Structures are given as C-alpha cells and as structure tokens.
Amino acid sequence: MPRQRDVGAQRELLSNAVWQVLADDGLPGLTLRAVAERAGCTTGLVLHTFPTKKALLLHARDLLYERTAVRADGAEAASTDAFGALEAVLGQAVDLPHGQHDESRVWVGFLAAALADEDLAERHRAANHSFLTRIRRLIAAYRPEWTDERLELTTKSLVALVEGLNVLAAADPAGYPARVQQEALAAALSALG
Incomplete structure (x- = not known):
C-alpha cells in the first residue's frame, strides 16, 4: 500500500524552509534549490507547492x-x-x-x-x-x-x-x-x- 503524503506537514516544512532561507540568505539566496536543500526534499516538491x-x-x-x-x-x-x-x-x-x-x-x-x-x-x-x-x-x-x-x-x-x-x-x-x-x-x- 503506498504511503499517504501529509500535505499539511509538507507545506509546513516548506514554509519554514522558505522563511529561513529568506531570513538567512536574503533575496539573492532565495531559490527553489536552496528551499529544497533547507527542507531536505527535492526541488520537484518545492515546485509543486511554490511554482515560482x-x-x-x-x-x-x-x-x-x-x-x-x-x-x-x-x-x-x-x-x-x-x-x-x-x-x-x-x-x-x-x-x-x-x-x-x-x-x-x-x-x-x-x-x-x-x-x-x-x-x-x-x-x-x-x-x-x-x-x-x-x-x-x-x-x-x-x-x-x-x-x-x-x-x-x-x-x-x-x-x-x-x-x-x-x-x-x-x-x-x-x-x-x-x-x-x-x-x-x-x-x-x-x-x-
């Protein structure tokens, strides 16, 4: 049986990652890749939630x-x-x-x-x-x-x-x-x- 995703938990994880990347690295550091690295996920998951x-x-x-x-x-x-x-x-x-x-x-x-x-x-x-x-x-x-x-x-x-x-x-x-x-x-x- 495939594992169910916890969409709320993923969004919270990505939300925290977006916040921390912008706070720590400023506007130039805010990239999809940086958010993915901070969240410990793929850029595909970030793109699914935040496409740009x-x-x-x-x-x-x-x-x-x-x-x-x-x-x-x-x-x-x-x-x-x-x-x-x-x-x-x-x-x-x-x-x-x-x-x-x-x-x-x-x-x-x-x-x-x-x-x-x-x-x-x-x-x-x-x-x-x-x-x-x-x-x-x-x-x-x-x-x-x-x-x-x-x-x-x-x-x-x-x-x-x-x-x-x-x-x-x-x-x-x-x-x-x-x-x-x-x-x-x-x-x-x-x-x-």
Whole structure:
C-alpha cells in the first residue's frame, strides 16, 4: 500500500524552509534549490507547492503578515487603555520580542523584490495599509479631538519610525539594538502628550 503524503506537514516544512532561507540568505539566496536543500526534499516538491520565486516571496510575506498581526492583536488585547494599546502594538513591532531579526530580514527581502514587481508591491501596500489603519485607530482612540490631518501625519510618522528601525536593525543589529529602538519609540510617543 503506498504511503499517504501529509500535505499539511509538507507545506509546513516548506514554509519554514522558505522563511529561513529568506531570513538567512536574503533575496539573492532565495531559490527553489536552496528551499529544497533547507527542507531536505527535492526541488520537484518545492515546485509543486511554490511554482515560482514570486510564489515563495508571496508566501513569506503572508507568513510575516500573519505572525505580526497575531502579535499585534495580542498586544492590543492585553492593554487596558488606548495609549497602552498604541504603545504595546508599536512596541512589539520594533525589537522583536524573541531578540531575532528574522522578520525584519524577510520584510526587507520582500520589499526589495517588490520594487520591481507590481504584484509584490500591491501585497506590501495591503499589509502596510492594514497596519496604518490599526495605528490610526489606536491614536484616534487616545486623541479623539485630533483632526484627520494630524491623525494621518502622526500615524505615518510612527509607522515610518518603526519600519525604518526594523530595516536599519536588519542590516546593523549592533547599531540599532533593542534599547535604541525602544528609546526612539518612547521619545516619539511622548510627543503625543
């Protein structure tokens, strides 16, 4: 009797391999062969699940979005007030709690590829708009008297700070350690009054 494949387990294995190759080797290292080697399988199996490099990248971006959304939901739910929720959500977005920069490296790799591919760029914009919407909602809850213009500027400034810190820390973790990221965020949040 032929052995039944566990499609879910194979997809999870390949998913982890895609993530680790992009985090460890960056965009140039993300190849079907590298994913197959990391997963300990054939390139044929990788091609069956992810037929192109673009499919690998889209999958990595979706994983990143899912992981960060779960963390942001948890941070927000654990907060007792609007400012605490804003601080917690932005705080979990910088200096990753587990001390790794894998998520930042995956994000940077995806973003680099998105510069030359409209489908990838659209996936990035959708995730970014979701994060902007969350941050704007939290700021508006804390500062309901603010105008739409002030809410938009503050939202985009805070998101740009967090994402900029992540990009810089991905390439220079010693130059942008957790302490620096946390202090930069604290200074920006203190401007909210």
